[in-house]
Each structure stands twice: as structure tokens, then as C-alpha cells.
Amino acid sequence: MSARDFQVIPRLGPEGEALDGEQLEISMGPQHPSTHGVFRMDLLLDGERVTRLKPVFGYLHRNHEKIGESTTYLGSMPYTDRLDYFCSLTNNWAYALTVEKLAGIQVPERAEYLRVITAELTRLQNHLSLAGFLLQDMGASGTPLMYAFREREKILDLFESLTGARMMCNYMRFGGCRCDLPAGWLEQARAVVGEFPRFLDEFQALLDENEILMSRTQGVGVLSAALAVNAGVTGPMLRASGVNYDIRKVDRYGIYDRFEFRVPLGDHGDVYDRYLVRVLEMRESLKILEPALRDLPAGPVLDPKTKLRGFRPKPGEAYGRIESPKGELGFFLISDGSPNPYRYRVRPPSFINLTILEDLCLGRQVADVVVILGSVDIVLGEVDR
């Protein structure tokens, strides 16, 4: 039996026209530069059109949840940095929030402000890198990415002088933050935040009306609001489809109820909307950062009653969640009173946002698959854990 005998499948194209030909199965990844890490897609192609897409992941599996069960509560904190390595500070916050909920720890006001400031700076630099990488995927080789990374560098410098590391910050502790601001940090942060709108104006002038960008992204990878809600998609992906759901507004965790900001929503749910929603979210983050940097109160940054060593919460369970730059990042912990959690579970936003990838890509061309994957904003450290 030749290969042809079972490979000839008459199929219908997106407009209902009959397509006759051999289907070609290709494997994209895991070392493809546009797959944002070690992620593989099994594509079945009819000509240039995708008829099946099977995501294959697990290449970066590090047994994160099981390690969390065998190490102390504090010992898991540096491991959370490695989940979504672009946003270590929001990962820290989500984990600290869950443990605080489990053990009933109060956080001093200054620490709450520091958490909001660092989380919003993280959101800025995550959305910047995403916009840069998305354009890189479309073939704008370098320019937007370099501009984005130049601004991200300024934010990473702030992180380094505050926490000691650019990406693996390990900054939050149960009941506050590890250390107070170094001298001159606030002025530096105010300068970075003050200059940021000017950069965003330039960035939007560079890209928003670019005809090539519009033709590559508008109407591509449309995600309907119903599918997004049913699949549990969260974050900018969901909001680009027009669903108003932001955990900062829904839960009002931390001190987010003190800041005035709006939630940008998309109309069409295509790649262009996902790009634009993120750019607009950066502008809203600046609206949070300015008052937060202005009103930062004095006081301790760590609740003096919490223990660093030998921390044993009472038996019980807690689920804590925050709006990480990629969506709802949740931690679920069960304590049995021992120094290690009995169960440690992560709800990773980019893994759940990735589940609808096939629905977005069916009938599109291979070049669109790369762009759609770029707009989902995945980090494989979080997808594979």
C-alpha cells in the first residue's frame, strides 16, 4: 500500500470549496524561534491551510508542584520566580497572597503599596516584551522589539536595585516584602514612569496605523466571547474579546480599590485587538503607578510577627488569585499543619489561554499560526511548570 492510498482525503476549504490534495503533517518546534520557548505544534496542512493543530508541551516540565509539596513554604518562593520568568514579582505576590490567606497574616500598608508598584511595573515590562515579540513574529525583525526592550531595561534596572536581581526577584515574603526601598529609588522610579507615556506615544505612532501590521492582524485569530468564557481564558486575551473581567476590579485584592483605572476592552477579539488592549493596559498601569509612587506611606515593610523559619500554618486550605499580566494566576494550597504544604497547585494563566489555540488557527495559514501564538502571550516556564 502506498502512502497515497490513505492520505488522499477530500476536504472542504474555509469557503466550502472542495480541496483535493495530500495533507502534510509538519512539526513546528520545539526549537522554533517563534514558539516562545520549547513548545511544539503538530500541524496538519492542506496546502497552506491548517486543518488540525495539536499542541505538544512538557519539554520544560520541572515538577514544580511536587517540589512545592516537599519544600517549606518559604522555600517555594524562589521557585515561583521561575514560573513565568518575565513576571516574577506578580508570581511572588500570588503565592504570598495565598499563604497569607491560609495563615491569616496581615500586610503593612507600605508593603501593600510596594506590591502594587512592583506588580504594575511588571505589567508594563511584560506587555512591552509581548508587543515587541509579536511584531518580531510578524517579520518586523528587530526595530519594535529593540525599542520595547530598551524601555524594559529601565524597569529591570529598577528591579535590580530594589531586589538584587533583574528577573528572579524573590522579593515578597509572607506578611510583606523582603526589604525596603534603597535610597534614591523613588525618584528613579518616578522618572521612568514619567517618561513612559512619551515612549508609548512613539510606540503607538510607530505601529498602530501601520498598514502591514493591520493586514497581518485584523480579522486573524478571532476569539469569540462565548468560547473565551467557556474555555476559561483570562487576562488581556479575554478582555480583547470584549468581556469585562479584571480580577483587580472583581476581587479588589491588596489596595487596588484605592486607585482609579479603567479596563480596556476589545471589539473583535482578533490579534490586533489583543495587541491594542495590552498597549492601553500599559497606559492604565501608569494611572495606578503615579498615585502609588506619590502616596507611598512610611512604616514597616514586613509584619514583625511572621516567622521566616519554621513557619507552620494551621490545617486548612486556601485559593488565592491575582491578575497577573497574562491572566488569572492562582495558587491552591492545603496545609496539614506541617512545615510543607500537603498540596500545592498552580493555576497558570498562559497554559489555560493556550487551550483554544486550535480553534483560533483552523483554516488559517502557517504564517498566521505564528502570529496567533505570539498574541496568546505564553511563557513555557508557566505552561509546563
Next chain:
Amino acid sequence: MMIPGQGILKGLAETARNFAGSYVGRRRLVTVPYPEERLAPKEAARNFPFLVYDGDDWEKGLRCVACQICEKECPPKCITIIKDTVRKPDHLGKLQFQPKRFDIDISVCMSCQICVEVCPFDAIKMDTEFELSATDRFEQLLFRKPQLAKPNHYFQRIHPVESAEVDARLGAEKAKAEAKAEVLPKAKP
């Protein structure tokens, strides 16, 4: 009404402005040509842990008393300590246990700083040395006591603010201990 190509021209004007701007100010050029030029070191920077010693003799002056807390708390378990069986005098002449062996496998270490936070004796601190290349994956990346021991003035140089705080605290503790030692013999007779 958009003229076709207007968006692209607008974008090209931005790239031209950025290109020219990178020659006039630091705002559009944040990198420096390493290794000829380096950024100023940061107080909070951290890389791998090292052991602080007081005085001139590193073997006598180690602040570490082999309590093994850092070994227990280290999340990736990269620290190995073997406690000495006999107490030896430290640089102040006080009898203390010392680590017979103190190894840090820096190929496993993830620079999380938890050992520094849990150490009650300010004996282990974070180094900022980052130019560490090795030709071997195992032996050269396993740091032993002689490589780890670094003097207190090195710590003062790389972390000026933190070391000033630590020195003040240790000095106060030492003064308190000396005052107590002076009081005790008087109380005896």
C-alpha cells in the same frame, strides 16, 4: 480618509527620530559597551553566597558556627556542611564549633538569598562577582571553604549599606557581651 502608506511613513519618521536620538542622549541608548565600560555596581546585587571572616586568618575568623540552618533551608539543597567534632577558638578567642567542611555547589545554587536571610550570625552573604567561567562542569563549580571565605572588608566594599548595618549590630552585641563579662567576675566575690 487614510492615504495608503501613511501609517508606514509615520512609523518610519519614528525610527528616524530614534536613530538620530540615540546619538544625543542616554534616554534612547541604555546599554554600555561591556567589558570596556561597566555599569555602576548596585548595592542589592546578588549572585552566589560566600562566607564572611573577621580578622586576617580565614580559618580562625570564620563567623560560621556550623549551625546548619542554611543547609536545611536552602530550597535546591546546594549547601553541604560537616560540623567539626571539637570546639576551636575563633578570632576573639571564644570556643566555637566550626564547619569542618562547607561546600556550595554553585551549579545548583539559584541565588535566592534565603541562606542569607535565615543566618543568625551574619556569616553568609551574597557575592556580586559574575565573571565566573569554568572549563569543567563539576569540580570547578563546587566551591569549598577556601574559595568561599572572604574578608569582611570585601563585604564592606561590595555592599556598603548592608555591611554598615551588620557591623553596627555586631559591634553592639560584642560591647554588650564584654560589659557582661566585666560584670560577672565582680559579682563572684
